[in-house]
Amino acid sequence: MFKRTIDDYSIAKQITLLLNKNNKLTIRYQPEDILHVKDTYIVETIGEIVIGCIQVEKQSYIMSELKHLVVHPDMRKRGIAKNLVLAGIKKSITPLLYATIRQDNIASLNTFKFCKFLCVGKYTTGNRNILLHVITCPKWDEQVYKTEDCACSSIR
Numbered sequence: 001m002f003k004r005t006i007d008d009y010s011i012a013k014q015i016t017l018l019l020n021k022n023n024k025l026t027i028r029y030q031p032e033d034i035l036h037v038k039d040t041y042i043v044e045t046i047g048e049i050v051i052g053c054i055q056v057e058k059q060s061y062i063m064s065e066l067k068h069l070v071v072h073p074d075m076r077k078r079g080i081a082k083n084l085v086l087a088g089i090k091k092s093i094t095p096l097l098y099a100t101i102r103q104d105n106i107a108s109l110n111t112f113k114f115c116k117f118l119c120v121g122k123y124t125t126g127n128r129n130i131l132l133h134v135i136t137c138p139k140w141d142e143q144v145y146k147t148e149d150c151a152c153s154s155i156r
């Protein structure tokens, strides 16, 4: 791994600040929570400043969750979220990836739509409508469809 001018604790602390301020989460995160699973995060930095991140959390043999997507308010609308989601898709070690997005979070919905996620479901929790988005990671998608007589080939 390359040596960085910014250490892991500082990255984790900045991630918690971004998440706690911007993501309307029910849990307040501490740097230790992030450090504990640091290998699951992708961060975007400028110098020593973390300007965005996303987490790819494996949930089972077939499925991971993309979560904790956030971009610093001063750095939005420059394509950083799209790049983070695309990097998350590449990082996934499971065939399926999902993300849950509030129905009123237009910026996030547009980001996942751009990255080819499909909205496959909706549920309500408290007073929030949540949309479930799913994608098959391209590396597995290609393998399935290359097999001519595969039962799944009719899906396309």
Ligand SMILES: CC(C)(COP(=O)(O)OP(=O)(O)OC[C@H]1O[C@@H](n2cnc3c(N)ncnc32)[C@H](O)[C@@H]1OP(=O)(O)O)[C@@H](O)C(=O)NCCC(=O)NCCS
Pocket (backbone or CB within 6 Å): 022, 023, 068, 069, 070, 071, 072, 075, 076, 077, 078, 079, 080, 081, 082, 083, 100, 101, 102, 105, 106, 107, 108, 110, 111, 114
């Ligand atoms: C959602 C968020 C990560 C988007 O970050 P971003 O870097 O500004 O997004 P991008 O610049 O990559 O833009 C992605 C898409 O969203 C659109 N978009 C960005 N901000 C938008 C806004 N305020 N309203 C509508 N569309 C918006 C962009 O136009 C782009 O779509 P396009 O390709 O069709 O033009 C950012 O707004 C954020 O951190 N929000 C707070 C935390 C959050 O809601 N996280 C997601 C939890 S599911």
